[in-house]
Amino acid sequence: MSLTLKDETFPGNVAVITVEGELDANTAEQFDGLVTKLIGDGASKLLIDIDGVTYIASAGVGVFVGNVQGLQAKGGDLAIVYSKYQPPEDTSTGLVEGYNPLEVFDMLGLSELLKIGRTREEALAKIG
Numbered sequence: 871m872s873l874t875l876k877d878e879t880f881p882g883n884v885a886v887i888t889v890e891g892e893l894d895a896n897t898a899e900q901f902d903g904l905v906t907k908l909i910g911d912g913a914s915k916l917l918i919d920i921d922g923v924t925y926i927a928s929a930g931v932g933v934f935v936g937n938v939q940g941l942q943a944k945g946g947d948l949a950i951v952y953s954k955y956q957p958p959e960d961t962s963t964g965l966v967e968g969y970n971p972l973e974v975f976d977m978l979g980l981s982e983l984l985k986i987g988r989t990r991e992e993a994l995a996k997i998g
Contacts, residue, residue, distance in 0.1 A: 873897035874922070875904050883946075885913035886990060890922030893930025902933045909937070914946030917993050921953050923971040931974055938983060947997035949985040 873891040880886070885908040893901055908916065916937070920926075938948040952972060975981045987993030 873900055875901060877904060877908060879908070879911075879913065883912055883914040884917070884994065885911075885915070886917045886919060886951075888919040888922065890924075892925040892927075893923060893933070894925060894927035895929040898927075898929035898933050901930065902937075905933060905937050909941065909946075914941065914944065915994065915997050916941060916946070916948045917951050917990055917997075918948065919951040919990070920971050921951070924969060926971050926974050928974075928978075931978060931980065934975075935980060935983065947985065949987060949993035949997045951987055951990050951993045953988050955986050955988050 873889070873893065875890075876888040878886045878888075887901075887904060887908070889901065891897065905916065918934070934948070934950075941948050950972070954970070955972065972981070972986065975984060985993065985996040987996055
């Protein structure tokens with residue numbers, strides 16, 4: 871199981887993490903450590919790009935849920951960037967082919983907790 875994380879920071883306390891690989895019990899701690907570091911460094915708006923994610927287990931879901939709630943409690947927020955995202959009202963584009971990393975959030979009933987955009991700009995607009 872491998873995980874690659876890249877982070878970038880931008881004006882306005884915005885940070886972006888690009889995630890590639892598997893988010894599972896073996897890699898969730900690495901992901902959470904980077905998220906915690908960026909928040910500690912002052913990021914209040916966090917975008918997580920999951921286009922390169924090949925698998926998300928419950929441990930990975932826990933990192934998203936714990937940090938979105940923590941950021942919101944401090945006036946910040948977290949959004950997911952996923953270029954294949956299809957909002958529920960957009961049925962014209964068909965189903966996502968291959969692995970859909972958002973499916974685990976749907977199965978756990980957590981989709982409404984998360985803000986999702988197809989691009990960084992769209993995701994950032996959803997969290998202000």
